[in-house]
Amino acid sequence: MSEILRIATRKSRLALWQAEHVKALIEREWGVAVELVPLSTRGDEILDRSLSKVGGKGLFVKELEWALERGEADLAVHSLKDVPMALPEGFTLACVMEREDPRDAWVSPQYESLDALPLGARVGTSSLRRTVQLKALRPDLEILPLRGNLDTRLRKLDEGGFEAIVLAAAGLMRLGLSERIRSRFELQTLIPCAGQGALGIEVRSDRAELVERLAGFNHRPTLLACLAEREVSRQLGGSCSMPLAAHAVWQGDQLVLDTALGDEALAHPLLRARLQGAVQSPEAAEALGAAAAQRLRDLGSRPAE
Ligand SMILES: NCc1[nH]cc(CCC(=O)O)c1CC(=O)O
Numbered sequence: 001m002s003e004i005l006r007i008a009t010r011k012s013r014l015a016l017w018q019a020e021h022v023k024a025l026i027e028r029e030w031g032v033a034v035e036l037v038p039l040s041t042r043g044d045e046i047l048d049r050s051l052s053k054v055g056g057k058g059l060f061v062k063e064l065e066w067a068l069e070r071g072e073a074d075l076a077v078h079s080l081k082d083v084p085m086a087l088p089e090g091f092t093l094a095c096v097m098e099r100e101d102p103r104d105a106w107v108s109p110q111y112e113s114l115d116a117l118p119l120g121a122r123v124g125t126s127s128l129r130r131t132v133q134l135k136a137l138r139p140d141l142e143i144l145p146l147r148g149n150l151d152t153r154l155r156k157l158d159e160g161g162f163e164a165i166v167l168a169a170a171g172l173m174r175l176g177l178s179e180r181i182r183s184r185f186e187l188q189t190l191i192p193c194a195g196q197g198a199l200g201i202e203v204r205s206d207r208a209e210l211v212e213r214l215a216g217f218n219h220r221p222t223l224l225a226c227l228a229e230r231e232v233s234r235q236l237g238g239s240c241s242m243p244l245a246a247h248a249v250w251q252g253d254q255l256v257l258d259t260a261l262g263d264e265a266l267a268h269p270l271l272r273a274r275l276q277g278a279v280q281s282p283e284a285a286e287a288l289g290a291a292a293a294q295r296l297r298d299l300g301s302r303p304a305e
Pocket residue numbers: 079080081082166167168170171172195196197198199
């Protein structure tokens with residue numbers, strides 16, 4: 001391994017925080033110097049359109065992968081939920097680190113929670129997953145697009161564009177913005193997306209020594225939960241153009257996987273499936289995810305009541 005390890009990262013405040021977090025960990029645990037290689041991605045540059053319409057999740061990781069490919073960086077730190085289900089040939093997810101609060105946060109200067117919102121209020125989010133679940137809870141709401149990094153989104157709220165916005169709690173907490181969180185959604189009320197709140201580290205598959213060392217940062221309960229969640233998404237052709245939620249929690253040795261699937265046109269009721277199993281291996285986690293995906297498919301092919 002070379003003297004200095006380089007971490008490819010996006011330039012948003014959240015991405016830099018996450019990269020710094022991994023840098024500090026590697027420096028402390030391995031005694032190796034680490035430097036950041038901040039890069040701009042298409043996902044950061046395209047701010048005027050919904051990401052689901054311009055290519056989805058891959059937009060945040062491609063430029064980082066090119067840096068790995070060209071040897072300009074050794075590892076890339078990602079929010080796991082932004083990482084596509086199938087990585088390109090030659091890349092591997094070397095580890096999934098311990099998950100923080102995976103819940104979605106309710107951010108509103110005036111209203112304490114979704115229930116407190118007046119009829120027809122405006123809620124900002126560009127996530128189809130959040131949109132279909134919010135609509136199922138409160139069909140009266142006007143859900144409006146909201147893009148940009150966390151600071152931009154909060155500013156748009158403060159400028160009065162919305163009565164409330166919904167963001168991942170983990171992102172706000174990492175940036176020291178916890179005081180903006182009025183409340184958090186229960187995990188079963190607004191089911192998070194696969195991998196929400198977890199960090200993943202991607203490397204080139206041919207860096208065997210690095211892959212092996214990074215495996216030491218795996219947090220096994222988080223890894224197994226995220227493998228189950230991501231498998232649901234993979235089976236259903238997952239991209240962020242699909243309004244799909246998948247979140248797994250541990251109850252003793254049981255992994256309980258909650259999923260929800262909507263349709264963009266909101267023409268059908270939200271489909272929900274909960275499956276659980278005694279998961280002890282990555283294969284078992286993925287089998288649980290695949291079974292949940294099949295359940296959602298079966299529900300979807302059944303005529304509406
Ligand atoms: N979609 C962008 C994104 N990617 C990761 C996070 C937050 C951190 C995380 O969930 O790990 C966010 C912000 C959000 O969805 O509100």
